[in-house]
Each structure stands twice: as structure tokens, then as C-alpha cells.
Amino acid sequence: MAVQGPFKVAFGDVFPFGAFVKGGVEAVRDFDRSTRENFVQARDKDTGELVWAVEVLDADPESKGTFKVKLSAPVQPLVPEAPAGFPFVPVEFNGLMVTPYVNSGTGRLAYSLKASAVRPANFKAGGGSRSGKDGGAAGKEAA
Numbered sequence: 001m002a003v004q005g006p007f008k009v010a011f012g013d014v015f016p017f018g019a020f021v022k023g024g025v026e027a028v029r030d031f032d033r034s035t036r037e038n039f040v041q042a043r044d045k046d047t048g049e050l051v052w053a054v055e056v057l058d059a060d061p062e063s064k065g066t067f068k069v070k071l072s073a074p075v076q077p078l079v080p081e082a083p084a085g086f087p088f089v090p091v092e093f094n095g096l097m098v099t100p101y102v103n104s105g106t107g108r109l110a111y112s113l114k115a116s117a118v119r120p121a122n123f124k125a126g127g128g129s130r131s132g133k134d135g136g137a138a139g140k141e142a143a
């Protein structure tokens with residue numbers, strides 16, 4: 001099979017209606033190395049950088065709930081400021097990657113999302129995002 005592991009997708013293909021960060025950036029726990037008393041942060045398998053996560057709301061009216069997008073970075077990424085009057089932060093993700101997997105609880109296909117960076121959304125008149133220049137299409141489920 002030609003596609004193995006994560007594959008690149010365009011932000012606009014995954015989030016055609018845009019995306020919003022709910023809350024801040026959190027460190028992701030390394031469940032194999034952490035103990036109840038000692039939190040150890042996960043590291044990216046490919047880069048060795050620390051792994052962080054943000055809770056995301058998909059602006060698609062048919063989307064259900066929230067999910068996490070993981071970010072790999074040497075230090076905690078900063079989420080842009082919310083515009084005046086917005087309860088959530090409209091964002092776009094650079095270097096968006098999708099990893100498909102079978103959810104062991106449901107037996108259904110799911111997707112884990114990872115990005116190299118988060119930035120303020122670039123909206124155009126009439127709604128939606130102008131982004132989507134890095135190719136591909138995919139669905140998503142909680143990571």
C-alpha cells in the first residue's frame with residue numbers, strides 16, 4: 001500500500017467551515033513512561049519534540065462535539081488571541097497530518113489529527129477560510 005502512517009491534508013479540506021480552539025494548549029501525557037505520581041510529557045516519534053494538544057470545535061454545522069489536534073514543538077505553542085466578542089479562537093493549522101485508525105471501542109474508522117503549528121484564521125467575506133493549500137481530504141474523530 002502506498003499510504004502508510006500519517007498523510008498530509010489541506011486545512012481547508014478538513015475544516016471547510018473553519019475551526020476554533022476551545023481553551024488552551026495542554027501537554028500530552030506519555031502513558032508508557034508516566035506514573036500516577038510522575039507526569040512525563042509525550043514526545044513525537046519522528047522529531048523527538050514535545051507533544052501538545054488543543055481542543056478544537058469544527059465550525060461545520062453537522063460536526064459533533066469537540067476533538068483534539070496534537071502539535072509537536074520544543075516549547076508550548078501559543079494560541080492566538082480571540083477576536084473581540086468571540087468566545088473561541090478562530091485558527092488554522094499548518095502542516096496538518098491525518099492518521100487513520102480503527103477505534104477499538106466502536107470498531108469504526110477514526111482519524112487522529114496532528115499539526116506543525118497553529119495560527120490565527122484568515123477569513124474571507126461570506127465565511128469560511130482562505131487556507132487549504134497543502135493538499136488532500138479527510139474526515140475526523142476525537143484523537
